Amino acid sequence: MRNGFFGSYLSLCALVVMLGVSGCARHEVRVMEVTGYCGCQQCCEWQRGSWAYLKLNFWDRYVSKGSSKGREYTGKTASGEEPQEVADGLFSTDSIKNPWKIPFRVALPWLWLAEDGTIAADTAYYSFGTRMHVPGYGWGKVSDRGGAIKGPNRLDLFFDSHQDALEWGRRKVKVRIER
Helix, strand or coil, rough: CCCCCHHHHHHHHHHHHHHHHHHHCCCEEEEEEEECCCCCHHHEEEEEHHHHHCCCCCEEECCCCCCCCCCEEECCCCCCEEEEEEEECCCCCHHHHHHHHHHHHHHHHHHHCCCCCEEEECCCCCCCCCEEECCCCCCEEEEEEECCCCCCCEEEEEEECCCHHHHCEEEEEEEEEEC
């Protein structure tokens, strides 16, 4: 026969094991159409200079299409953050796949920690801050929305270069969504 302390200890252990196996975060997996984008003129539809200044202010950038046409282009996401590509930290599978990167990650402390990439999604379905794992890209956080992104099955992933975005192209992948 179990005494009170032993019984409650076993119940606590069972609870810890159940939480460890099931996890605390809810998630779903969904097949989504995912495209890549960067901050260039072609992907984000902006232009240098304004016709109001006869394009002499070529250092300024302005939105060239849509409802915000003519407004200054800041390059920030819809949530007000700077977009960023996924950054693998020091302790990541990327360090195992590419061991030549380890000395750089050790020498530069800001490369020690992994950082989520920027994902653009329809905010009617996924609120800002929703974390997602996209195979081939890594973990990202919804912090932007795009004009062509409609519905729950479309995402855009931010890349630092236009070439990387083109190499990603358009793919259908199983995305893990944490809620």
